[in-house]
Amino acid sequence: MTSIEVEKYLEEIRRKEANKNKLNFNNFIAVKYKQKIEDLDKTIRELNKNIENYQIDLVSFVRDVKEQDYYLLSLKDNINNIISCSEKEYEKLMKISKIKDITCTNNCINLFTSNIYIDEKDITRKKNVIYFIGKFMISIYLDGKIRFYNQTNLGDGPGFTLPKDFDANYTYNRHHPHINAEGIACLGNLSSVIPKYIAEGSISVIAILLIKFLETVYIEDGAGKGIYWWPIVTEKEN
Numbered sequence: 001m002t003s004i005e006v007e008k009y010l011e012e013i014r015r016k017e018a019n020k021n022k023l024n025f026n027n028f029i030a031v032k033y034k035q036k037i038e039d040l041d042k043t044i045r046e047l048n049k050n051i052e053n054y055q056i057d058l059v060s061f062v063r064d065v066k067e068q069d070y071y072l073l074s075l076k077d078n079i080n081n082i083i084s085c086s087e088k089e090y091e092k093l094m095k096i097s098k099i100k101d102i103t104c105t106n107n108c109i110n111l112f113t114s115n116i117y118i119d120e121k122d123i124t125r126k127k128n129v130i131y132f133i134g135k136f137m138i139s140i141y142l143d144g145k146i147r148f149y150n151q152t153n154l155g156d157g158p159g160f161t162l163p164k165d166f167d168a169n170y171t172y173n174r175h176h177p178h179i180n181a182e183g184i185a186c187l188g189n190l191s192s193v194i195p196k197y198i199a200e201g202s203i204s205v206i207a208i209l210l211i212k213f214l215e216t217v218y219i220e221d222g223a224g225k226g227i228y229w230w231p232i233v234t235e236k237e238n
Contacts, residue, residue, distance in 0.1 A: 085201060092204035098211045111138040111207055114238045115152070116214045120227060131217075131230045133176060138210055139183070140203060144195040146210065147183035150175035153230065177217050177226045186223070187213065 093099050093111070101112040116133040134152030141147075154173055179185040187194070190209055197206045218224040 107142050109140045117236050118217050129232045132233045148175050148179045149183050177224050
């Protein structure tokens with residue numbers, strides 16, 4: 001092979017190597033751009049999806065604002081009627097014989113009762129007796145929560161002779177046989193109707209139901225048996 005042929009051969013190798021490098025470079029750039037295109041395409045699809053979700057949320061938000069506007073207008077239009085109804089409800093509450101005072105704090109209505117008694121048949125004495133439970137503050141929260149606080153006489157007991165097979169707590173310290181030391185009561189079926197009456201503003205109805213609850217004991221259960229920790233009296237006083 002002559003020197004000219006060798007030179008041509010080497011030139012051809014250099015040309016092929018340069019083309020190869022160029023092709024690799026172009027492929028490298030193309031792959032990067034294709035990946036960028038795919039990423040951007042995915043991002044745009046996600047953004048479009050988010051736009052749809054935001055549009056749905058926006059419609060929901062606008063609807064909520066409209067509903068609140070209607071509610072606000074309703075309150076403004078009926079404020080005088082609402083105040084009148086509240087005054088009537090207050091009068092109803094004060095006509096309940098066991099309600100002596102009413103205060104309002106934050107999100108809570110406090111009802112103060114006169115003396116609460118429970119008439120119940122005493123197992124050991126075989127006759128009806130009167131248990132003096134005490135005066136209460138009943139706290140009615142607008143979110144539906146109810147709390148009872150005995151202002152007079154926690155059931156920590158004057159030491160009565162307990163019934164045979166007594167199995168209630170021996171250190172009682174409760175506001176009422178069915179109300180624990182934190183003021184939380186087991187209201188049973190009342191729990192489901194109280195929010196309805198609160199929403200209607202029928203606080204007087206709730207008051208009557210809760211006072212009736214305070215004047216009742218179920219000695220068949222363990223908590224109710226704790227009634228024996230409250231003093232027995234011969235007559236009722238306000």
